[in-house]
Amino acid sequence: MAKGIEIREAHFPGRAPVDTYGNGGFRFADMSHRGSILCLPSGIYGWEMDTSKPLSVDNFQRVLDEAGDIEVLLVGTGTELRRLPSELKHALKVRGISSDPMSTGAAVRTFNIMLAESRAVAAALIAV
16 A cells, blocks of 8 residues: 655665756756755765855765765855865865865766766765
8 A cells, every 4th residue: 555655865876977957956867856966976866955055074974975986076066156165175185085166067067077087076066
């Protein structure tokens, strides 16, 4: 017997390029997601992040947990460029991750290119 709608954590278990972005979400792997996403080696995850929230170590914990498989983290900060706080840059650097903040559109395009080159890239993308 059906239990009704079951809400689970948004997760795509694989690496995929981002096909489109905008209108508050992203399309990838023939699916769509409303809201921000983390594109990590273990898959694509829904991310409770928007431009009103701080770019803090706590908000990037999932990225730090997978640091061994990431060389470059692209941070799509929305339509406006936001600097990464020194605490976050340091936490990434000590784990061997180079970080680069940019607009979400630029981060999507760069991520897709680096993914196609089989680079150890991850992206934290704030929805626009």
